[in-house]
Amino acid sequence: MEYQLFYWPTIQGRGEFVRLALEEAGAHYVDVARGEGGMDKLAAALREVEHPAFAPPFLKAGRMTIAQTANILLYLGAQHGLSPRAQEGRLWAHQLQLTVADLVNEVHDTHHPISVALHYEEQKDEAKRRAAEFIASRIPKFLGYFEKVMSQPGHRGHYMLGARLSYVDLSVFQAIEGLRYAFPNAMARIEPMHPKLHKLHERVAGRANIARYLASPRRIPFNEQGIFRHYPELDEAPA
Amino acid sequence: MEYQLFYWPTIQGRGEFVRLALEEAGAHYVDVARGEGGMDKLAAALREVEHPAFAPPFLKAGRMTIAQTANILLYLGAQHGLSPRAQEGRLWAHQLQLTVADLVNEVHDTHHPISVALHYEEQKDEAKRRAAEFIASRIPKFLGYFEKVMSQPGHRGHYMLGARLSYVDLSVFQAIEGLRYAFPNAMARIEPMHPKLHKLHERVAGRANIARYLASPRRIPFNEQGIFRHYPELDEAPA
Numbered sequence: 001m002e003y004q005l006f007y008w009p010t011i012q013g014r015g016e017f018v019r020l021a022l023e024e025a026g027a028h029y030v031d032v033a034r035g036e037g038g039m040d041k042l043a044a045a046l047r048e049v050e051h052p053a054f055a056p057p058f059l060k061a062g063r064m065t066i067a068q069t070a071n072i073l074l075y076l077g078a079q080h081g082l083s084p085r086a087q088e089g090r091l092w093a094h095q096l097q098l099t100v101a102d103l104v105n106e107v108h109d110t111h112h113p114i115s116v117a118l119h120y121e122e123q124k125d126e127a128k129r130r131a132a133e134f135i136a137s138r139i140p141k142f143l144g145y146f147e148k149v150m151s152q153p154g155h156r157g158h159y160m161l162g163a164r165l166s167y168v169d170l171s172v173f174q175a176i177e178g179l180r181y182a183f184p185n186a187m188a189r190i191e192p193m194h195p196k197l198h199k200l201h202e203r204v205a206g207r208a209n210i211a212r213y214l215a216s217p218r219r220i221p222f223n224e225q226g227i228f229r230h231y232p233e234l235d236e237a238p239a
Numbered sequence: 240m241e242y243q244l245f246y247w248p249t250i251q252g253r254g255e256f257v258r259l260a261l262e263e264a265g266a267h268y269v270d271v272a273r274g275e276g277g278m279d280k281l282a283a284a285l286r287e288v289e290h291p292a293f294a295p296p297f298l299k300a301g302r303m304t305i306a307q308t309a310n311i312l313l314y315l316g317a318q319h320g321l322s323p324r325a326q327e328g329r330l331w332a333h334q335l336q337l338t339v340a341d342l343v344n345e346v347h348d349t350h351h352p353i354s355v356a357l358h359y360e361e362q363k364d365e366a367k368r369r370a371a372e373f374i375a376s377r378i379p380k381f382l383g384y385f386e387k388v389m390s391q392p393g394h395r396g397h398y399m400l401g402a403r404l405s406y407v408d409l410s411v412f413q414a415i416e417g418l419r420y421a422f423p424n425a426m427a428r429i430e431p432m433h434p435k436l437h438k439l440h441e442r443v444a445g446r447a448n449i450a451r452y453l454a455s456p457r458r459i460p461f462n463e464q465g466i467f468r469h470y471p472e473l474d475e476a477p478a
Contacts, residue, residue: 050391050393051331052387054341064330066330067334068337070309070337071330074330075326091303091305091310091314094310095290095292095306095310098310099307102293102344109348109352113348113352113353113369114352114365114369114372115369115373115376117372129353129354129362129365130353130354133354133357134354137356142293145291148291149291152289
């Protein structure tokens, strides 16, 4: 089956978590909005589908249309062996993914604490205040949580769930990648306190399909229209 | 099976979406933190479980511990017939639930736009600005979306998914209930533009198990520690 991914063509954004899963799986997919007439196709699909999406990303898989990033990964994980088969493991993976989603929402709001309808420049003062709090208490809380998961007495192996890679690992990789881009000074200080996550990031980056993808033009560079944005005034001062 | 729900004992919060599903299902459950020594038990459970939660709510179901509100509902929906059996319907229900979760996150940030670590009074100016934007553009966008779902040409029946109640309906009911509490003036203006949602709310409130629950002491009243808070200065002026 060939999937159709519908997402904004110029940013990584939330769609990137889906792209990474599709790439790791070696799945056939078209990133619809990046092709010719892509934005028109995206707009048309948003109007037409039987199960409308509140917002991109959404994935067409045969006759199904699936939206919400974590929900798409729930589906792809089951289709491509990127999540455990048993219910307990599948729910655990999804729980972790939803926690990544919470982190991503909070990252977005560091540069848009007041409204998505306003430009960054219109909420810059509030953004500075929110970003400082995010760096001081939320990055450590989220990374500390994921590090703890990998440090539990019963944890075996080098991935979030244990010995086998899951879509959660790809998303944690992307979250770290994005945090490094957005807050390089803060991450230079905080990341070394999380050695298991640091190694997980390296391990995912080194996987054949992911390494090939990251080096390809399919990987859109980070920029200041996406979720992870680098505004130096929102980062902490260098050490 | 008797479930154990772990959530803050004095607020509806995110736990309420789980409570409503348990009540509708007529499931046996203990709301652990509301019993004697409850906060100690909650704190202990947060430390002890094999699959640690980032934050409450979490549910113990036999030997499983499941966290993240939408994930708990994914599980309970399947166990108690509160979601479709087929994959497509189940993913559609979950997609809608995750959209409710997005709304809930945004409601929270109307009174805490800068940081959960600060009091409301310390971010009141930013809260006023964010709440005004939320009322102007986000409530209409979310309610408009859910109204559209119920107005699709292929939609049959009086519930979000069609003829049968699902956990999504309970959550949409709770979202409307909470928005009415938090922003009574804005909702008095906006809600009548969404007649299908208005009826859905009535229909859910009238279900036997839900009506009994809402009238019981198990239903914690809304208050200014929860997600939906009524600060008159954040609402719009009365019509």
